[in-house]
Amino acid sequence: MSIIEILSTEKYISGSEIGRFLGISRDAVHKRINRLRQIGYTIKSSSKGYIIVKKCELFNEYEIEANLKKPLNICKMIKYYKETASTQTAVKKLALKNFGEGVVVIAEKQTKGYGRIKRVWNSNAGGLWFSMLLKPVIRPDGSSILSLLFSIALSRILEKKYGISSEIKWPNDILICGKKVAGIIIEMSAEQDIINWVAAGIGVNINNSLPEDLKNISISIKEVLKREIDRTEFIVAFLTEFESLYFNFQSGGFKQFLEEYNSKVAYKDVLVTVDSACNDAITGKNFGIDESGRLIIETKNKIEKIISGTLRRA
Numbered sequence: 038m039s040i041i042e043i044l045s046t047e048k049y050i051s052g053s054e055i056g057r058f059l060g061i062s063r064d065a066v067h068k069r070i071n072r073l074r075q076i077g078y079t080i081k082s083s084s085k086g087y088i089i090v091k092k093c094e095l096f097n098e099y100e101i102e103a104n105l106k107k108p109l110n111i112c113k114m115i116k117y118y119k120e121t122a123s124t125q126t127a128v129k130k131l132a133l134k135n136f137g138e139g140v141v142v143i144a145e146k147q148t149k150g151y152g153r154i155k156r157v158w159n160s161n162a163g164g165l166w167f168s169m170l171l172k173p174v175i176r177p178d179g180s181s182i183l184s185l186l187f188s189i190a191l192s193r194i195l196e197k198k199y200g201i202s203s204e205i206k207w208p209n210d211i212l213i214c215g216k217k218v219a220g221i222i223i224e225m226s227a228e229q230d231i232i233n234w235v236a237a238g239i240g241v242n243i244n245n246s247l248p249e250d251l252k253n254i255s256i257s258i259k260e261v262l263k264r265e266i267d268r269t270e271f272i273v274a275f276l277t278e279f280e281s282l283y284f285n286f287q288s289g290g291f292k293q294f295l296e297e298y299n300s301k302v303a304y305k306d307v308l309v310t311v312d313s314a315c316n317d318a319i320t321g322k323n324f325g326i327d328e329s330g331r332l333i334i335e336t337k338n339k340i341e342k343i344i345s346g347t348l349r350r351a
């Protein structure tokens with residue numbers, strides 16, 4: 038049971054009882070209650086104990102914990118900010134302090150959210166902006182594949198939970214009706230043969246409004262469904278889906294997901310250009326990816342297999 042569930046029953050419950058339920062001290066209970074009040078819960082206290090009389094309207098770590106059906110290895114600890122520069126920066130700081138796998142940092146708003154190739158990521162309130170600290174037991178060159186798993190998880194949730202079909206623009210932009218709804222960034226620290234940590238940042242346009250200049254290339258789920266989406270439900274579904282993908286990938290490789298990924302590839306069999314920071318742009322027909330996550334492009338003269346880059350329609 039989570040603290041929210043305990044405090045949401047019809048009757049007052051004492052600090053020591055809460056402590057007993059959660060296996061924490063009364064002091065720790067006080068701290069959690071103060072934190073709940075800070076983020077917007079109205080909690081009455083009396084000689085009989087505490088009770089929630091009004092829930093917080095923002096989504097937050099307590100609601101997420103309360104809604105997870107089972108404990109997840111990839112989400113052992115949630116840190117929530119009403120506002121932070123970037124959850125990615127925050128999670129990387131925790132990685133450097135030796136935090137283990139399973140930290141999830143979420144923010145209602147980011148003031149310096151960023152995407153791949155250091156692009157500004159618009160992070161108004163209402164979206165889902167979060168970063169995960171992972172320590173996958175795979176070779177460092179497998180990290181690009183890891184990023185593909187995030188897109189599979191997101192696109193599965195859109196389909197299963199909301200009936201929305203989406204496409205994946207290699208490597209990991211999620212598109213609805215050709216417009217970007219979510220993006221993923223992977224940063225990591227690695228040595229020759231091992232990954233020390235991966236910071237995976239995920240941004241999903243959910244209920245946030247998009248600035249005018251992005252409206253022709255981006256879309257939010259609210260815009261598609263014409264209603265507000267419960268972000269707690271979304272992230273809980275995502276984390277649960279990703280947990281199984283992540284462990285299946287580490288034990289069985291990417292081959293098991295190849296067909297699914299390729300069935301969702303955007304601009305398949307179409308002429309595309311892949312821009313890259315290190316090499317010349319490559320233009321050719323897009324055949325989707327191979328088992329190692331490389332994009333297969335048929336140019337005039339040969340088949341190219343591309344490890345990284347940014348794809349656009351030619």
Ligand code: BTN
Pocket residue numbers: 122123124125126147149150151152153154156158160165166167168210219220221222238239240241
């Ligand atoms: C991209 O499409 O270029 C990736 C966008 C990633 C945005 C997310 S939002 C949460 C996390 N914090 C950041 O600053 N960036 C990522």
